[in-house]
Structure formats: C-alpha cells, structure tokens
Amino acid sequence: MSQTTSEPTTEPEPQQGLALGAAPGDLLQRLRTAVARRTEGRAVALLTLVVITVAIVEPRALTSYPVTLGRIALIGLVALGLTAVILMGELDLGVASTLAVSGVVMASFESLTVGIIVALLGGLLIGVVNAFFVVIVGINSFIATLGMLFFLRGAAFVISGEQPVRVANADTALQFGRPLVGPLTPRILIFIVVFIALHVFVTRMRVGREFYAVGGNREAAYDAGIPVVRRVFTGFMISGFVSALAGVINAMERTAADPTAGGTVLLASFAAAIIGGVLLNGGRGSIVGALLGAATLGILQVSLTLSGVQVDVQNIIIGSVLLLAVISDPASVRRVMARASTFLSERSKPQPAG
Amino acid sequence: MSEQPTVASDAGVGTRPVVDARNISKAFGGVQAVDDVSLAVVPGEIHAVVGENGAGKSTLMRTLSGIIAPDSGQVLVDGVALQPGDTRAALAAGISLVHQELSLVPEMTVAENIVLGSTPTNGGFIDRREQRRIAAEALEEIGVTVDLDELISRLSMALRQFVEIARAVARKPRVLILDEPTATLTPAETDYLLDMLQRLADRGLAILYISHRIPEIFRIGDRITVLRDGQHVDTVDVADTDPDAVVRMMVGRELEATLGEHREADPGEVIVSAKGIRAPGVNGIDLEVRAGEIVGLGGLVGAGRTELVRAILGADPRTDGEVTLTYDGVTHRINSYGAAIRAGFGYIPEERRTDGLALTMSVTDNITLPNRRHLSRGTILERARIKRFAAQLADVVGLRPPDVSREVGQFSGGNQQKVVLAKWLGREPVAIVLDEPTRGVDVGAKAEIHRLVRELADDGKAVLVVSSDLPELLELSDTIHVVRDGRIMGTLDRAEANEAAVMALASGQTAGTSAGSDTTSEVDA
Amino acid sequence: MMTDEPVAETPSPDQAAATTPAAEPGIEERAVTVTEWMADRGIFIFTALLILAAAVFIDGFASLTNITDVFNRAAPIGIVAVGMTFVVISANYLDLSVVAQVATSAVVLIAVSNEYGFVLAILAAIVIALVYGFVNGVAVGVFKANAVIVTLSTTFIGLGLLRWVSGGSIYFGPPDGPVRVFGSTRLGPIPLSMIVLVAMTLLLSFVLNRTTFGFLVKAYGSNREATRLTGANTAMVVIGAFVITALAAMVGGFVLAAFSNTAVSSMSTGFDFRALAAIIVGGTSVFGGRGSVMRTLLGVVFVSVLTNIMVLSGLGFGMQQMAIGLLIVAAVSVDALARKAGTS
Missing domain, CATH: 3.40.50.300 (P-loop containing nucleotide triphosphate hydrolases)
Structure with missing residues (x-):
C-alpha cells in the first residue's frame, strides 16, 4: 500500500494543455481511490485475519460476544483518547497510571457521584499538567509523560495505601456491570458514546480537525493562525479525561480500585492505536482505526484466555504485535527495503575494469 | 498622495496603486538587505521583481506581507499605512503571499487545506458545504479542477503548488505575491500557471511575481522592477525593454x-x-x-x-x-x-547547521568526527594527537577565535563553515x-x-x-x-x-x- | 527562537543574521544564566546538601549499617544506569526493558547455575543480553522506530517470557555456591558489588570518552545527520548503545541476585525510572549529545540517598515513586529551560 504521489488522477499531460484535475472515473476507480485515502488498511487486514482464525480455532470468543465486547471497550477506551494526542505528534505514556489513580480517587470518596466527578476532573488536570510541560516548558512529550507515568502510579499507591480500595457504595457500583440494553453493559455503551463523540470531533469539528494540521505540519498550522498551544492542551485533556473515565468504569465494575490496575493497558492501547494506522509522528490516523485495532487485540486476548493461554503468554503476544506494528510503519519499511535492494544490487554488479 | 506613479499598460489597468511600498530599508546584522526601495503595484498589473540571489527580493516581499518589519519606510494599501510586521493586518488588507515552501497539511483534503485557519463553522462543527463552496470557488478562479476530497499527500508537487495558490486566492486578496512559483513545475505546468496568472490579472488582481526566469517574465509581466544588492535599479515597462537589458541590469557589475x-x-x-x-x-x-x-x-x-x-x-x-x-x-x-x-570523497553539505556540524560539540570534536580512525590507535582515541590535529587545522582554515575547545554553535556562520572545511581537510x-x-x-x-x-x-x-x-x-x-x-x-x-x-x-x-x-x-x- | 528558514536567495541576509549573532565574527559573549549553571553544576551541590541534611536530621542515616545498605542497593541500579547513559546520550530517551533484562539475568544466573553450573549460567545470560541489545538496537537504529515504544514492547515480551518459563517462582542459590560467595565477599568494609559498580563506571566512562565508538554515540546524539554524513555507520552506533545497556543490565542482575542469593521475576521493579532519574539528575541531557558516565554515578548516589531518606522516614514505595517521577520532570525542565536560554 505505497502512497505514490503520481496517481493516475494527478498525472499531468503536457501535450494537451494541463489535465490537472481528476475525472471522477468509474465506480471501481472511485472505490479504489476512496480506499487508498484511508489509513485503516492494516487494521482491517489484521482484524479479518484474527476473526477468521478465531472463528476456526476458538469460536467461543465470537459467540460469547458480551465478554469480547467488554474487553474491546476496556482496551479501546484508552486507545481512543491516546489517539487524539498521537494525531498531534505527541504521546501520553501516563494513560495507564491515570486510569489507576482515578479509580483509586473515585473509590476513596464516600459518595459515588462526588468520587466520579473528582476523578474525571483529576483526569482533565493531568492533561493540563502534561500539556504544560510539553508546550510551555518544552520537554519532549515522551519524557514529560513518562515522569507522569511514574508519579501517578506512585500517587495511586499512596492514596490507596498500597492495596485495593473497595468502592463505598458497592451495590450501585455492582449495577454498573450489568447489561443495560441487550448484552450491552454501561461500559460498552460509554465506549460507544466516546467513540462516536471523538470520531465526530476529529472529523466534523474544526478544533478536532485542526489536530491533524498540528501533527501533520506544525509550522503551517502556526502560519495559518491555528492556536497550536491551545490545541495541544485540548488533546492532552481529552486523553487524561478518557483515561480517568476508563479508570472509573474499571473500579465500578470490580467494586474496587486496584492501584496496580491497567498494567497491560498502556501496552494494549498503544498497540491498538498503532495497528489502527495512527502514525506516531502525528498527522495521520483515525479514531475508526484505533477502534479496529482495539477490536483486533480484544478478540485476540479473549480467544487466548478462553483457550487457556496464560496472561504471561498473552503479554508476549501483544508485546510482539506492538513491536511488529511499530517497525512495520510503511515509511520505515520502505526505507529499509530500499537500502537492502541497493545493497544487494551493489553486490551483484561486477566491478568495471580499472 | 502627491505623485502617483502612472502606468501605461496594455492590460488597460487603473493608475491608482493598490499597494505602495515607500522607501523600505531593512538590514540584517550589518548587511543591508533592502536599501531604500520603493515599489507600487496597480490593480490588474503583473509586476515582476527580478534580481540575483541576495538582491533583496524575498526580504522585500516578506516586508510587504508583514512577516518582517522594515527598519524604515512604510507600506500603504489604498493610501492607508499598514502596521509593520503584522501578517494578519497585511492579510486583512488583501495582501496574500504564496509561500515558496509548501505550507500544506499532507493528510488533510484539498478543501480543508484551502480554508485552513479560517475553517467555516456552524456551532463548532465544520460547515462542510461552505468549506467546499469556498474551495471550489477558489479553484475555479484559478481554473484548476481537483477532487476537493483528495488528500494533499496524494497529489503531485505541481498540484500542491496550485492548491497553495488557490488557498491564497480564497482569501480574496487584492495583491497576490508569488515567490518563484515555477521552481518545481514542468514546462507544461509552468505554461498553465502563467496563463492562469494572466487571467487573474485581467480580472483586476494585482500580482507581484518574483522569478529568476527571464522568459516567464517577458511572457506575462507588465512591468519589471530590478533589484541588485538590496537597491532599486530600475522599474521598466516590459514593452520598452528586452531580456538582455534586464540581465545586464540584474548583473550590473563589470559584465566582461x-x-x-x-x-x-x-x-x-x-x-x-x-x-x-x-x-x-x-x-x-x-x-x-x-x-x-x-x-x-x-x-x-x-x-x-x-x-x-x-x-x-x-x-x-x-x-x-x-x-x-x-x-x-x-x-x-x-x-x-x-x-x-x-x-x-569529502562533502560540505548545503545546510551546515543541520547536516554539517554537531553544534553542541566542540570544534575539536567536530574535526575529529570524520578523522576518528586516523586519530585513534585501535579504537582508542589519542587525545594529545587530536588536540594538535584540531589546532593545526583551525590554524590552516583561519578559525577566529582559534579556540578549538569551544562549542561550534557559539561561532559565527563564517567560522562554522571553516570548521566544516577543516573536518574534511584533515582527511586529505x-x-x-x-x-x-x-x-x-x-x-x-x-x-x-x-x-x-x-x-x-x-x-x-x-x-x-x-x-x-x-x-x-x-x-x-x-x-x-x-x-x-x-x-x-x-x-x-x-x-x-x-x-x-x-x-x-x-x-x-x-x-x-x-x-x-x-x-x-x-x-x- | 532562531529557526533557519529556507530562503531562496543565497547568501541570504536572514541566514547571515541567524548564523552571525554578533556583528563581528567571533564568539558571542553570553552571561551564564542561573538555570544553565544549575543544569551544569547543581547536582554536586544538591547531593552534598542532601547527604548533609540527611546526616543531621534523619536518625540512623549516618550509621555504618545504613550506609552499607545504601551502597548495596545502589550498586545494581547504578550499574544499569551507567550502561543506559549510552542510550540517553544517543538521543533515544531510555531503555524501559532494563527491568526485564535485570530480572532475567538474575533468574538465569541462579536457576541455570543450580542446574548446569555457573559458567553456563553466565554464558546464557550473555547470549540473552546480546539478544536484547540487538532486538532493541535494530528496531530503533535500522527501522527508526521510537525507542520508548520499542522497549515498552520488549519489556512485556521479556517479562512475559521470564514469568512463563519461571512460573514466577523464587530461586535460591546454594548457601556455598559461587553466587553467594560473590555476594558476601568484601574488601575491608567495601562490598564487592560496590567495586563492580565503580569498575563498570570507569570502564564505560573510558568507552564513552576515549573510544571512537563512545565518541560516535555522543556525536550521533548531538546531530544524527551530520554524523551520518561523516561516513559513520549510524545503525551500528545505536545497536552498540543498546548492547552496552543490555550488558550492563546483565551485570546489574548478577549483582542483584548475589546480594540476596535469590532471584525472582519481580525483583527489578522500578529499575527503569530509578536509572533514568539518576542519569538525568546527573546532568546527561535527554536531548542527546551531552552527558557523562561519571556524573550518572553521582546521580545514582543522589537518587539512592533520597530513596534511603524516604525509607528511613517511613515513606512507602508509592511516595518514592512519586518523588522520583517529579525529580525526572524537574530535572528535564531545568535542562529544557537552560537550552531555551542558551539558544535565544
């Protein structure tokens, strides 16, 4: 799926004036163009592969879809928020710690409502602090949010007294894990809402759409008068808020908040976004892609669990998937292939006579 | 407004300048980039600005579009002085610059790029219909058909250049400034662009056209302003001159x-x-x-x-x-x-700051870099020899001050370049x-x-x-x-x-x- | 900010202005700002003050047992940190997978030497370290993937493998085995682990400062493209930095296992951020190109003393982690602000 710039639609024909524009072409041509513009190709291919394999090897992962959906929602929610940040060419490594700390914060309040509100506000605050260090102080977001990762993980331990905190109002919380509409639990419904909201935000709303400009060509975004600093703040706040939301949901479903929660969430959410075609350098990717990535990983995980594969092996598999996804970025693969081919062609050519 | 320059042009244009730059001067670090240059452009005119590299063309245009504030002089639009160094004011007054480097966002569509920064919205949501309308109108104005939903990353360089122009046109400018727009275009595409500019001018747009390419200028230009070493040499009607004369004015110096x-x-x-x-x-x-x-x-x-x-x-x-x-x-x-x-081979690259030097390292370190094999025994660097070697080379290239332990980033451009040379001289x-x-x-x-x-x-x-x-x-x-x-x-x-x-x-x-x-x-x- | 804008005209006055800050050629005289000074020298003062304050205010800090304990705990982290300094200097942020590497090395040392003998255990550990170094290094140096994401994946792969194979069980070395002997040997009052730390520091300091490889790591961290254009094989530089980190993590694992003569997959928790904190606090820049192994050692002392103070004051793991997270962000902020002050 190489993205050549000289598509048939854009090839100039110097002989007859300049056919700069594209004739719409037939249906097939239009379809092909529409597909080529998307960034989710790899995710669709991988998802198809996983679904087919799972359908043959472990069909229970598909028949017991409420479990699978819940798992997808768990991985996916954080991945969606993360995608907002990655689109701008930044990174938020603190998402899993935010998840843990917000769950603990929520559980330490007597009133569920107050706990939820404080936890979600906390998520927003974390986003603000991250953005401050990234765009105001000027620290690379990897390092700033890495510091945040450690800090918040510690905070979760401190607030919880280093052990799981039971949610005070366990009965209400317990309700939360029950299906609400058909097989859909509140978690899945919230995930769907967040997905739609974020998808609309980055495709239909000006602020969200400008994330692509901030990530794709930051200089141009400045020149065009886009308030880049404000956009970065918005992105980190979305990521912080959504991670906090995931933490609250987690704690509610389990009626307890574990300070070590979300151990694999960091890995899985990054893997979901990157498989989904979200470019780490920013400017390319989609919320739909992150969803597809999360679905792939969720189905994979559930089927592994159902097949009796232990968690450690699942971690090995997901870690390998992320490693492969991050090195199989089209740009780096193309470069490595080009280098390899010149290397090979050099070897095969004979030396000319001196 | 006492003496308005009048223009005799075959385009039948008005005589009241839309942009009038008066006595613009700008110096950078002791170098007089633009020295007391005046320039007036009237509606419907294609005004070419020519000059050698370093003649001050780009600086002058950047002053007009508010990117640079001049040291002295002012820019009038319709007789009203512009706030110097204010891009938004210049844009609002109708001066639109087509950047030499493309400033498009690769993974956004043509329509989105054309309206970028002033996306029409309706309650926070993008007004897609309006967005398409503005983009389509701008593209139609320059006579280019592109799929509005195509991503910039999938367009040829030429089409990107045209989208960039459409973006400038969408801002409803009164003056369009183009800086070497044909640099990346094929001859056919260049033809197309020139015809397009002619049409825009015929509709009353004033165009400032900066180019090295003399034939282009003679094809579409109404008047030519020649700059040399930051100074205004002359402004002539295209009808009254010929390419040789323009080249002579540009070069100026003892030609033979x-x-x-x-x-x-x-x-x-x-x-x-x-x-x-x-x-x-x-x-x-x-x-x-x-x-x-x-x-x-x-x-x-x-x-x-x-x-x-x-x-x-x-x-x-x-x-x-x-x-x-x-x-x-x-x-x-x-x-x-x-x-x-x-x-x-030795290679002194074009961009010394990004490709030529490790700016946070010392002169000695930079000189050692390509000579590390020669300056080490086995894999161990020989520090005494390195010191002597670097000092020697600094002396050969005349580094000033000759302090090889300083970070390269702290030297002037000329001395940095000497360090790049020294690096390679050491390898003979x-x-x-x-x-x-x-x-x-x-x-x-x-x-x-x-x-x-x-x-x-x-x-x-x-x-x-x-x-x-x-x-x-x-x-x-x-x-x-x-x-x-x-x-x-x-x-x-x-x-x-x-x-x-x-x-x-x-x-x-x-x-x-x-x-x-x-x-x-x-x-x- | 002085950004070089590509300008068509040459020689462009703008560029002349950008590259010639002063009117006359020569070095621009610039006062050293407080932030710069702090970034450069602050760690010496802070470490001294911290030790002094601890000795005065914290009961039990200045005792010989406590100080020995500080050093014993500092040694494995310090060994990892001096190795990882290479990755940080090469402008690749850090190697998160040291957590997996240290635990793997510790478990392999004890488990394999119990079964197959000491020599084979060390050989196995070396092979594993080389695999880690090459996988991380190739992904980052050849495929140009982000080091944080790459090493995050290898952490999960590595820890997953270790737990899977070991079943999470604790391995004990025989009470008279070579590991135990190593762990209990002292030269006077100095435990062998400290000597290993100092030896590793000196060795890696030599590699960084005196060898062509170390020189290239610094140059690469300062400017990748300029380094490539001098004909250096930059992929090998990155791979080398990760291999050195992996070998250091291996030694760190040995020392950690020898300390208690036991090994378990969870024993290296927190090594990643403690090592990073030590490196950054020591003054190695996360922006790459600048740093020193010796100063990392100083950073290790600082972080270890700080941790010890917190432990003596009854602060738990959570508090320690918070403090060190803050420390990382603060130290990087000072570095970033100093850079800003230096370039404007």
Missing part, C-alpha cells in the same frame, strides 16, 4: 570582467566520473572532474544541483547511474555514502564536493574559504562546487555546468563563462548545448 585572480588550472587525470546519474530531481547527468580542476555547478534554486551531488556521493539513494573515483591507478566504485567517504580527500560553501558567511571568511578551495585544486584534488552566488561560481570554477530541471543545459569553460551566459542557461532563456528536449516531459520510472 575576468574572474578574480586567475588560477593557472592544469587539469590532470579524470578522478571523479559520474555516468547517467538519476535520482529524484536528477534526470540523467554525466559529469567528470579532473585532478586539479574546479568544476562549478550553476543553476537556479531547485534546479537539482544539491540532489545531483548527493546522488553522486550516495548521501541520498540514486535510482540509476555509476560513480567512480580513480587515483593511484585504482578505480573505486562508489555505491554507498560510506564507500564514497572511505574512497576519499582526493575529491571534495562543496554545496553553497559561503552561504550566510561574512566577506572576510568568504575570501578565506575561496583561497582554501583554490589551494585544494592546486594540490591536485578534484573539486566540485555548487553555488548560487554567480560571482563566486565564476571566480572559482575552471568549468561550469549549468543545471536546470535536473539536466545539464550547457557547459561553459573559463573563457566563455560570464554571469549573463550562466543566467541565460539557468533561466532557460537560451537552449543549452545539451540535447534532451525530446525527453523533457518524460516521467522517470
């Missing part, structure tokens, strides 16, 4: 003058041989450099010279072609950059490639760098120089190849080389000696 101190060139054996070089931007070039010879590569910015030398060295991959380096009876095939350096290269060796360098350092380059040739090295600075190119080179569109358009030896001849070949005013018109519009596989 010889080339600095004459170096008695005595070229020996062919050392560097490049055959059939192809790479992105390079369309099949053959080149030879002999021992003791300085070969210059002239041409306009974007002609493909940097791409050519990088492809020769293997610094960027080439798609085709062979390069050999021959000396002491041995021929080395150059297949990769590493091989080029090992075989005895057989062949050395210099890309814009004196860009952004003060006069004193420039002279010293020229002396060093000549000494290299006198020493029997093969020297290949890329320079956009014509006097420099003429002064240094024994032979000049003029490059345009990734091809050698003509080769001038020392006797026939002068600024006008180089300029003529570079701007496409005269057909070159090199064949290849039949392959002009071929797209490389």
Whole structure:
C-alpha cells in the first residue's frame, strides 16, 4: 500500500494543455481511490485475519460476544483518547497510571457521584499538567509523560495505601456491570458514546480537525493562525479525561480500585492505536482505526484466555504485535527495503575494469 | 498622495496603486538587505521583481506581507499605512503571499487545506458545504479542477503548488505575491500557471511575481522592477525593454570582467566520473572532474544541483547511474555514502547547521568526527594527537577565535563553515564536493574559504562546487555546468563563462548545448 | 527562537543574521544564566546538601549499617544506569526493558547455575543480553522506530517470557555456591558489588570518552545527520548503545541476585525510572549529545540517598515513586529551560 504521489488522477499531460484535475472515473476507480485515502488498511487486514482464525480455532470468543465486547471497550477506551494526542505528534505514556489513580480517587470518596466527578476532573488536570510541560516548558512529550507515568502510579499507591480500595457504595457500583440494553453493559455503551463523540470531533469539528494540521505540519498550522498551544492542551485533556473515565468504569465494575490496575493497558492501547494506522509522528490516523485495532487485540486476548493461554503468554503476544506494528510503519519499511535492494544490487554488479 | 506613479499598460489597468511600498530599508546584522526601495503595484498589473540571489527580493516581499518589519519606510494599501510586521493586518488588507515552501497539511483534503485557519463553522462543527463552496470557488478562479476530497499527500508537487495558490486566492486578496512559483513545475505546468496568472490579472488582481526566469517574465509581466544588492535599479515597462537589458541590469557589475585572480588550472587525470546519474530531481547527468580542476555547478534554486551531488556521493539513494573515483591507478566504485567517504570523497553539505556540524560539540570534536580512525590507535582515541590535529587545522582554515575547545554553535556562520572545511581537510580527500560553501558567511571568511578551495585544486584534488552566488561560481570554477530541471543545459569553460551566459542557461532563456528536449516531459520510472 | 528558514536567495541576509549573532565574527559573549549553571553544576551541590541534611536530621542515616545498605542497593541500579547513559546520550530517551533484562539475568544466573553450573549460567545470560541489545538496537537504529515504544514492547515480551518459563517462582542459590560467595565477599568494609559498580563506571566512562565508538554515540546524539554524513555507520552506533545497556543490565542482575542469593521475576521493579532519574539528575541531557558516565554515578548516589531518606522516614514505595517521577520532570525542565536560554 505505497502512497505514490503520481496517481493516475494527478498525472499531468503536457501535450494537451494541463489535465490537472481528476475525472471522477468509474465506480471501481472511485472505490479504489476512496480506499487508498484511508489509513485503516492494516487494521482491517489484521482484524479479518484474527476473526477468521478465531472463528476456526476458538469460536467461543465470537459467540460469547458480551465478554469480547467488554474487553474491546476496556482496551479501546484508552486507545481512543491516546489517539487524539498521537494525531498531534505527541504521546501520553501516563494513560495507564491515570486510569489507576482515578479509580483509586473515585473509590476513596464516600459518595459515588462526588468520587466520579473528582476523578474525571483529576483526569482533565493531568492533561493540563502534561500539556504544560510539553508546550510551555518544552520537554519532549515522551519524557514529560513518562515522569507522569511514574508519579501517578506512585500517587495511586499512596492514596490507596498500597492495596485495593473497595468502592463505598458497592451495590450501585455492582449495577454498573450489568447489561443495560441487550448484552450491552454501561461500559460498552460509554465506549460507544466516546467513540462516536471523538470520531465526530476529529472529523466534523474544526478544533478536532485542526489536530491533524498540528501533527501533520506544525509550522503551517502556526502560519495559518491555528492556536497550536491551545490545541495541544485540548488533546492532552481529552486523553487524561478518557483515561480517568476508563479508570472509573474499571473500579465500578470490580467494586474496587486496584492501584496496580491497567498494567497491560498502556501496552494494549498503544498497540491498538498503532495497528489502527495512527502514525506516531502525528498527522495521520483515525479514531475508526484505533477502534479496529482495539477490536483486533480484544478478540485476540479473549480467544487466548478462553483457550487457556496464560496472561504471561498473552503479554508476549501483544508485546510482539506492538513491536511488529511499530517497525512495520510503511515509511520505515520502505526505507529499509530500499537500502537492502541497493545493497544487494551493489553486490551483484561486477566491478568495471580499472 | 502627491505623485502617483502612472502606468501605461496594455492590460488597460487603473493608475491608482493598490499597494505602495515607500522607501523600505531593512538590514540584517550589518548587511543591508533592502536599501531604500520603493515599489507600487496597480490593480490588474503583473509586476515582476527580478534580481540575483541576495538582491533583496524575498526580504522585500516578506516586508510587504508583514512577516518582517522594515527598519524604515512604510507600506500603504489604498493610501492607508499598514502596521509593520503584522501578517494578519497585511492579510486583512488583501495582501496574500504564496509561500515558496509548501505550507500544506499532507493528510488533510484539498478543501480543508484551502480554508485552513479560517475553517467555516456552524456551532463548532465544520460547515462542510461552505468549506467546499469556498474551495471550489477558489479553484475555479484559478481554473484548476481537483477532487476537493483528495488528500494533499496524494497529489503531485505541481498540484500542491496550485492548491497553495488557490488557498491564497480564497482569501480574496487584492495583491497576490508569488515567490518563484515555477521552481518545481514542468514546462507544461509552468505554461498553465502563467496563463492562469494572466487571467487573474485581467480580472483586476494585482500580482507581484518574483522569478529568476527571464522568459516567464517577458511572457506575462507588465512591468519589471530590478533589484541588485538590496537597491532599486530600475522599474521598466516590459514593452520598452528586452531580456538582455534586464540581465545586464540584474548583473550590473563589470559584465566582461575576468574572474578574480586567475588560477593557472592544469587539469590532470579524470578522478571523479559520474555516468547517467538519476535520482529524484536528477534526470540523467554525466559529469567528470579532473585532478586539479574546479568544476562549478550553476543553476537556479531547485534546479537539482544539491540532489545531483548527493546522488553522486550516495548521501541520498540514486535510482540509476555509476560513480567512480580513480587515483593511484585504482578505480573505486562508489555505491554507498560510506564507500564514497572511505574512497576519499569529502562533502560540505548545503545546510551546515543541520547536516554539517554537531553544534553542541566542540570544534575539536567536530574535526575529529570524520578523522576518528586516523586519530585513534585501535579504537582508542589519542587525545594529545587530536588536540594538535584540531589546532593545526583551525590554524590552516583561519578559525577566529582559534579556540578549538569551544562549542561550534557559539561561532559565527563564517567560522562554522571553516570548521566544516577543516573536518574534511584533515582527511586529505582526493575529491571534495562543496554545496553553497559561503552561504550566510561574512566577506572576510568568504575570501578565506575561496583561497582554501583554490589551494585544494592546486594540490591536485578534484573539486566540485555548487553555488548560487554567480560571482563566486565564476571566480572559482575552471568549468561550469549549468543545471536546470535536473539536466545539464550547457557547459561553459573559463573563457566563455560570464554571469549573463550562466543566467541565460539557468533561466532557460537560451537552449543549452545539451540535447534532451525530446525527453523533457518524460516521467522517470 | 532562531529557526533557519529556507530562503531562496543565497547568501541570504536572514541566514547571515541567524548564523552571525554578533556583528563581528567571533564568539558571542553570553552571561551564564542561573538555570544553565544549575543544569551544569547543581547536582554536586544538591547531593552534598542532601547527604548533609540527611546526616543531621534523619536518625540512623549516618550509621555504618545504613550506609552499607545504601551502597548495596545502589550498586545494581547504578550499574544499569551507567550502561543506559549510552542510550540517553544517543538521543533515544531510555531503555524501559532494563527491568526485564535485570530480572532475567538474575533468574538465569541462579536457576541455570543450580542446574548446569555457573559458567553456563553466565554464558546464557550473555547470549540473552546480546539478544536484547540487538532486538532493541535494530528496531530503533535500522527501522527508526521510537525507542520508548520499542522497549515498552520488549519489556512485556521479556517479562512475559521470564514469568512463563519461571512460573514466577523464587530461586535460591546454594548457601556455598559461587553466587553467594560473590555476594558476601568484601574488601575491608567495601562490598564487592560496590567495586563492580565503580569498575563498570570507569570502564564505560573510558568507552564513552576515549573510544571512537563512545565518541560516535555522543556525536550521533548531538546531530544524527551530520554524523551520518561523516561516513559513520549510524545503525551500528545505536545497536552498540543498546548492547552496552543490555550488558550492563546483565551485570546489574548478577549483582542483584548475589546480594540476596535469590532471584525472582519481580525483583527489578522500578529499575527503569530509578536509572533514568539518576542519569538525568546527573546532568546527561535527554536531548542527546551531552552527558557523562561519571556524573550518572553521582546521580545514582543522589537518587539512592533520597530513596534511603524516604525509607528511613517511613515513606512507602508509592511516595518514592512519586518523588522520583517529579525529580525526572524537574530535572528535564531545568535542562529544557537552560537550552531555551542558551539558544535565544
């Protein structure tokens, strides 16, 4: 799926004036163009592969879809928020710690409502602090949010007294894990809402759409008068808020908040976004892609669990998937292939006579 | 408003200038970039601004569009003075600059890019219909059909250039400033662009057109303003002048003058041989450099010279072609950059700050970098020798101050460039490639760098120089190849080389000696 | 900010202005700002003050047992940190997978030497370290993937493998085995682990400062493209930095296992951020190109003393982690602000 710039639609024909524009072409041509513009190709291919394999090897992962959906929602929610940040060419490594700390914060309040509100506000605050260090102080977001990762993980331990905190109002919380509409639990419904909201935000709303400009060509975004600093703040706040939301949901479903929660969430959410075609350098990717990535990983995980594969092996598999996804970025693969081919062609050519 | 410049133009335009720049002066660090220049543009006029590299064209345009605040003078739009250095005010007043570097967002659509920064919204949501309407209107105005939903990353460079223009037009400007818009276009695309500008002007838009390319200017321009060394030489009607006269005004200096101190060139054996070089931007070039010879590569910015030398060295991959380096009876095939350096090439890149130097390291460290093998026993660096070596080289290139333990980033541009030279001199290269060796360098350092380059040739090295600075190119080179569109358009030896001849070949005013018109519009596989 | 804008005209006055800050050629005289000074020298003062304050205010800090304990705990982290300094200097942020590497090395040392003998255990550990170094290095140096994401994946792969194979069980070395002997040997009052730390520091300091490889790591961290254009094999530089980190993590694992003569997959928790904190606090820049192994050692002392103070004051793991997270962000902020002050 190489993205050549000289598509048939854009090839100039110097002989007859300049056919700069594209004739719409037939249906097939239009379809092909529409597909080529998307960034989710790899995710669709991988998802198809996983679904087919799972359908043959472990069909229970598909028949017991409420479990699978819940798992997808768990991985996916954080991945969606993360995608907002990655689109701008930044990174938020603190998402899993935010998840843990917000769950603990929520559980330490007597009133569920107050706990939820404080936890979600906390998520927003974390986003603000991250953005401050990234765009105001000027620290690379990897390092700033890495510091945040450690800090918040510690905070979760401190607030919880280093052990799981039971949610005070366990009965209400317990309700939360029950299906609400058909097989859909509140978690899945919230995930769907967040997905739609974020998808609309980055495709239909000006602020969200400008994330692509901030990530794709930051200089141009400045020149065009886009308030880049404000956009970065918005992105980190979305990521912080959504991670906090995931933490609250987690704690509610389990009626307890574990300070070590979300151990694999960091890995899985990054893997979901990157498989989904979200470019780490920013400017390319989609919320739909992150969803597809999360679905792939969720189905994979559930089927592994159902097949009796232990968690450690699942971690090995997901870690390998992320490693492969991050090195199989089209740009780096193309470069490595080009280098390899010149290397090979050099070897095969004979030396000319001196 | 006492003396309004009046214009006699075949376009039948009005006489009241829409933009009137008066007595603009701007200096950078002691260099007078623009010196008391006035310029008035009337509606419907295509006003060409020409001048050599460094004549002050870009600075003047950046002043007009509010990117730079002038030291003195003012810009009037419809008789009202603009706030200096305020891009938004300039934009609001109707001055729209088409950037030389493309400032589009690759993964956004054509329509989104055209309205970027002023996206129409409805309660926070993008008003897609309005967005498409604005974009379609702008594209229609310039007469280009592009799928509005196509991503910029999937467009050719030419189409991107047109989208960039559409973006400027969408802002409903009264004056459109284009800075070398045809640099990346094929002849056919250039034709199209020029016709388009003509149509826009016919509808009353004022256009300021900056270009090196004389034929283009004579085709569409109404008036020409010539700048030289930051000064206003003259503004003439196109009808009253001819290309030769314009080139003479641009060059200004003693046209027939010889080339600095004459170096008695005595070229020996062919050392560097490049055959059939192809790479992105390079369309099949053959080149030879002999021992003791300085070969210059002239041409306009974007002609493909940097791409050519990088492809020769293997610094960027080439798609085709062979390069050999021959000396002491041995021929080395150059297949990769590493091989080029090992075989005895030295390379002074165009962008010294990003490609040439590790700015946070000391002069000594930078000099050690390419010489590390020579300066170590086994793998252990020999510090005493390194110190002596660096000090010696700093002395050879005349580093000032000669403190080799300072960070390179703390030196002036000229001295930084001397460090880049020193790095490679230490290796005693057989062949050395210099890309814009004196860009952004003060006069004193420039002279010293020229002396060093000549000494290299006198020493029997093969020297290949890329320079956009014509006097420099003429002064240094024994032979000049003029490059345009990734091809050698003509080769001038020392006797026939002068600024006008180089300029003529570079701007496409005269057909070159090199064949290849039949392959002009071929797209490389 | 002085950004070089590509300008068509050459020599462009703008660029001349950008590259010639002073009117006359020469070095621009610039006062050293407080932030710069702090970034450069602050760690010496802070470490001294911290030790002094601890000795005065914290009961039990200045005792010989406590100080020995500080050093014993500092040794494995310090060994990892001096190795990882290479990755940080090469402008690749850090190697998160040291957590997995240290635990793997510790478990392999004890488990394999119990079964197959000491020599084979060390050989196995070396092979594993080389695999880690090459996988991380190739992904980052050849495929140009982000080091944080790459090493995050290898952490999960590595820890997953270790737990899977070991079943999470604790391995005990025999009471008279070579590991135990190593762990209990002292030269006077100095435990062998400290000597290993100092030896590793000196060795890696030598590699960084005196060898062509170390020189290239610094140059690469300062400017990748300029380093490539001098003909250096930059992929090998990155791979080398990760291999050195992996070998250091291996030694760190040995020392950690020897300390208690036990090994378990969870024993290296927190090594990643403690090592990073030590490196950054020591003054190695996360922006790459600048740094020193010796100063990392100083950073290790600082972080270890700080941790010890917190432990003596009854602060738990959570508090320690918070403090060190803050420390990382603060130290990087000072570095970033100093850079800003230096370039404007």
